[in-house]
Amino acid sequence: MPRCILCGSSSKIISSILGVCVDCIRGRFDEALEYIVEAHRSTRIRYKLPGSPPRSKGGVECNICSNKCSIGEGEYGFCGLRYCKYGRLQSIVSASKALLYGYLDPHVTNCCASWFCPGGTGMGYPKYAYKPTAEYGYYNYALFFYGCNFDCLFCQNYSHRILEDAPLMTIDELVEVTLSNPRISCWCFFGGSPEPQLPFAIRASSRVLEEKPRDRVIRICFEWNGCGNPKLVEEACRLSLVSGGIVKFDLKAFSRELSYALSGVDNREAYRNFEHLYYKFYSDRVEVPLLMATTLLVPGYVDEYEVESIARFLADLNPDIPYSLLVFHPDYAMRDLPVTPPKHVRRCYEVASKHLRRVHIGNLTLLHMVYGVEA
Numbered sequence: 032m033p034r035c036i037l038c039g040s041s042s043k044i045i046s047s048i049l050g051v052c053v054d055c056i057r058g059r060f061d062e063a064l065e066y067i068v069e070a071h072r073s074t075r076i077r078y079k080l081p082g083s084p085p086r087s088k089g090g091v092e093c094n095i096c097s098n099k100c101s102i103g104e105g106e107y108g109f110c111g112l113r114y115c116k117y118g119r120l121q122s123i124v125s126a127s128k129a130l131l132y133g134y135l136d137p138h139v140t141n142c143c144a145s146w147f148c149p150g151g152t153g154m155g156y157p158k159y160a161y162k163p164t165a166e167y168g169y170y171n172y173a174l175f176f177y178g179c180n181f182d183c184l185f186c187q188n189y190s191h192r193i194l195e196d197a198p199l200m201t202i203d204e205l206v207e208v209t210l211s212n213p214r215i216s217c218w219c220f221f222g223g224s225p226e227p228q229l230p231f232a233i234r235a236s237s238r239v240l241e242e243k244p245r246d247r248v249i250r251i252c253f254e255w256n257g258c259g260n261p262k263l264v265e266e267a268c269r270l271s272l273v274s275g276g277i278v279k280f281d282l283k284a285f286s287r288e289l290s291y292a293l294s295g296v297d298n299r300e301a302y303r304n305f306e307h308l309y310y311k312f313y314s315d316r317v318e319v320p321l322l323m324a325t326t327l328l329v330p331g332y333v334d335e336y337e338v339e340s341i342a343r344f345l346a347d348l349n350p351d352i353p354y355s356l357l358v359f360h361p362d363y364a365m366r367d368l369p370v371t372p373p374k375h376v377r378r379c380y381e382v383a384s385k386h387l388r389r390v391h392i393g394n395l396t397l398l399h400m401v402y403g404v405e406a
Contacts, residue, residue, distance in 0.1 A: 033367075037062055044331025048074070048184055048364040049292060053332045060288040071182050071295040074364050078192040080182075084109040084296065091120045096180040096226045097258040097300035109296070110178040110227040111194050123194070126230035130177035130197035131222075133205070135215070138166040140173075142219060142252075143325045143355045144277045146391050149250060150217055155319040159275025161216055161248055169216040171252075172209060176222035176232075181256050182295035183283065184364040185329055191223030202235045209239055209249065217250035217276065226259035229267055236270045250276035256283065256294075257301030268308045272321055280305050280324045284333060285340035293332060302344060309348045323353040325393070328371040328379055330359060339382040346386035354387050356380060358394035370401040 033045040035052040037059055045052050048070045051063045072082030087103030093113050100108040102115040112130070113122045124130055136142075138150045145151035149160035150171060156163040175188070177197035209215050218239070220232045236251045243249050251270045257280040259267075271278050280301060284290045290298040305322065313321055326333060326341055338356065345352045356379050359371045376392060383390045398404060 036066060042331065044368060046184070046331065046365050047367050051292075053289065053334060056292045056332075057286055057288050060291075063288075063292070067292045067295075070184060070292075070364070074184065075182060075192075078111070078194075079107075080111045080192065081107060081109055082295075091115050091118065093120060095229070095260055095263070097260075098180050098296055109182075110180050111192070112178040112227050124178075124228055124231065126234050128199055128201050129228050129231040129235075130194065131174055131200050131228070132198050133172050133174045133200070133208070135170040135212075136173045136219075138169050138171060138216070140171045142171065143254070143357065143393050144252070144279055144323055144353070146355070147320065147323075147353055147389070148252075148277050149248075149275050149319060155275050159248065159250060159319055166216055169214050170212075171217045171219050172215045174205075174218055174220045174232075176220060176225055176228050178227045179223040179256075180226045180258055180296070181224060181283075181298075184293055184295075185327065185359065185361075185368075186363045187360065188222065189363045202231070202238055205235050206239045206242060210243060213247070216248050217252055219252040219254055221254040224255045225253055225267070226255055226263075229259055229263040233263065233266050233270065236267075236274075240270065240274055248275070250274045252276040252279065254279040254281065256281050256298065257304050258296070258298055259300075259304065261300075261304055261307065264304045265308065265311065268312055268321070272312050272316055275316075275319060277320065278308065278322050280322065282324045282326055282341050285337045285344070289332060289337065293329065306348065309352075313349065320351070320353055323355065325355045325357055327357045328359050328375060329365070330368050330371055330375060333359075334375075335378050335382045338379040339386070342383040342386040342390075350386065350388050352387065353389045353391065354383055355391040355393045356383065358392065358397045360394070360397055370397050373398055373402055373404050 032041045036050045037055040084098040090101035090103040107114045149155045153163040251274045
């Protein structure tokens with residue numbers, strides 16, 4: 032059975048890639064840091080990505096996200112999309128072209144907001160939905176970005192790191208394929224995460240909303256870690272607001288120490304951005320909630336303490352903010368952990384429900400398939 036390198040405790044829910052338990056991550060972070068750093072370095076080297084956001088003295092600074100990489104000559108930023116050449120910041124993407132692919136996802140989709148969004152329920156009909164009930168017969172155009180400003184060891188979509196195989200798409204191509212299919216009723220940018228390519232997402236979304244027929248519904252949604260440049264995050268959220276879309280923050284952990292351990296970076300900017308967007312926009316569209324949060328219940332790490340802390344943060348803003356707890360499936364570098372046990376799911380649901388009125392459990396089919404029980 033795996034043992035924590037620091038305290039010696041044994042448990043099947045101590046991940047071998049980290050080698051340290053959650054108590055030591057939160058309570059003995061200075062000692063745990065070397066193992067955390069090595070975990071991210073060892074998983075990223077195969078993709079030729081830096082193990083941590085570069086901090087080169089005299090490097091060029093990238094402000095596209097909260098990592099604020101300082102990139103030295105010949106170095107790449109943490110996302111792998113930007114680099115320094117001849118002392119200048121260069122990029123393999125731009126505001127007019129992106130590394131992404133799209134696919135049609137029939138409504139009702141497995142989107143983490145489908146339990147309350149216009150596409151899944153008809154909420155906001157007729158302004159934001161084609162039907163007063165679920166939009167069967169329509170599609171979400173799911174837009175998968177390559178590159179990410181996080182390095183989640185449990186990543187469910189880790190192919191975003193394979194940049195050399197990523198397809199290139201222009202705004203013209205994306206808008207054309209969307210407007211030519213009247214059954215596309217929403218876009219959802221995800222990945223990876225949209226933050227490193229937000230300029231493209233913003234410009235493309237503005238274009239499609241300007242060029243669509245007046246009676247055409249196209250909701251703009253973002254599913255992200257929330258640690259983008261605040262000005263870009265605000266621009267993106269404004270597009271979701273006017274189109275009936277939803278901005279979905281994946282709040283992976285509350286404690287900064289656990290965020291570093293699981294995702295390789297600090298996630299405080301996500302909470303600042305969420306709070307800013309709430310005060311800026313939330314009351315402007317009460318009929319369809321603009322913001323929601325999700326948290327993946329990683330066994331042994333994302334526990335009741337993390338979930339309740341996140342729920343308190345949300346409830347201090349508004350106890351009606353939707354919050355979805357997602358059942359974990361072992362993937363990427365954490366394949367040695369189990370699917371979230373039902374007791375873990377129940378406990379997290381209970382502590383979140385003490386503070387919030389709209390708590391949901393996603394990926395329930397995993398509990399049925401693995402444990403044969405409901406949460």
